[in-house]
Amino acid sequence: MQLSEPLTRAYNAQVKLEFESSFVYLQMGADLELRSLPGFSRWMRLQAAEEHGHAMKFIDFVLSRGGRLELQALEKPAPTPGTVVEVFEAALRHEQRVTKAIHDLYAQALEERDFASLPLLQWFVNEQTEEEATVSQILERLRMVGEDRTGLLFLDRELGQRQAGGGGAAGDGGEAAEAAG
Ligand code: FEO
Numbered sequence: 001m002q003l004s005e006p007l008t009r010a011y012n013a014q015v016k017l018e019f020e021s022s023f024v025y026l027q028m029g030a031d032l033e034l035r036s037l038p039g040f041s042r043w044m045r046l047q048a049a050e051e052h053g054h055a056m057k058f059i060d061f062v063l064s065r066g067g068r069l070e071l072q073a074l075e076k077p078a079p080t081p082g083t084v085v086e087v088f089e090a091a092l093r094h095e096q097r098v099t100k101a102i103h104d105l106y107a108q109a110l111e112e113r114d115f116a117s118l119p120l121l122q123w124f125v126n127e128q129t130e131e132e133a134t135v136s137q138i139l140e141r142l143r144m145v146g147e148d149r150t151g152l153l154f155l156d157r158e159l160g161q162r163q164a165g166g167g168g169a170a171g172d173g174g175e176a177a178e179a180a181g
Pocket of ligand 1: 051
């Protein structure tokens with residue numbers, strides 16, 4: 001069954017949001033690099049790559065369903081906040097916005113009885129739970145550290161250990177996912 005026009009439009013909007021997410025993290029990562037925080041920067045850069053992957057996953061799905069990809073102009077990322085805590089607060093707000101968009105998409109697919117969309121969207125629902133949990137956990141730890149420079153450098157080293165494909169504070173994302181579930 002071919003994707004309906006309204007659902008194709010909604011998927012194209014989601015592709016835009018995922019590419020914007022990639023830009024948001026790339027900008028944050030670049031700015032953290034300039035603030036001599038290479039670990040936080042690496043984490044953000046890998047997150048940017050993951051968001052790019054999310055956009056591609058939606059694109060592949062649209063095409064596999066005979067829908068037309070229509071790329072949109074992207075919003076410029078907001079200026080990166082001044083403190084690392086504020087950066088991660090902004091990241092969490094961003095992920096909450098993405099979660100809402102995914103849930104809206106899920107509701108629309110259900111309403112249209114487009115059942116072929118559901119496995120993909122369920123994957124994204126789970127992914128968002130994990131991403132929000134990971135960012136929340138990092139944020140909590142940043143708040144614990146507060147103004148302590150040594151603690152900040154410790155977290156920088158830890159986040160710098162993130163491997164491609166993982167979102168967790170120490171790299172694999174499992175810890176945060178467990179904490180959330
Ligand atoms: Fe692809 Fe972080 O939302």
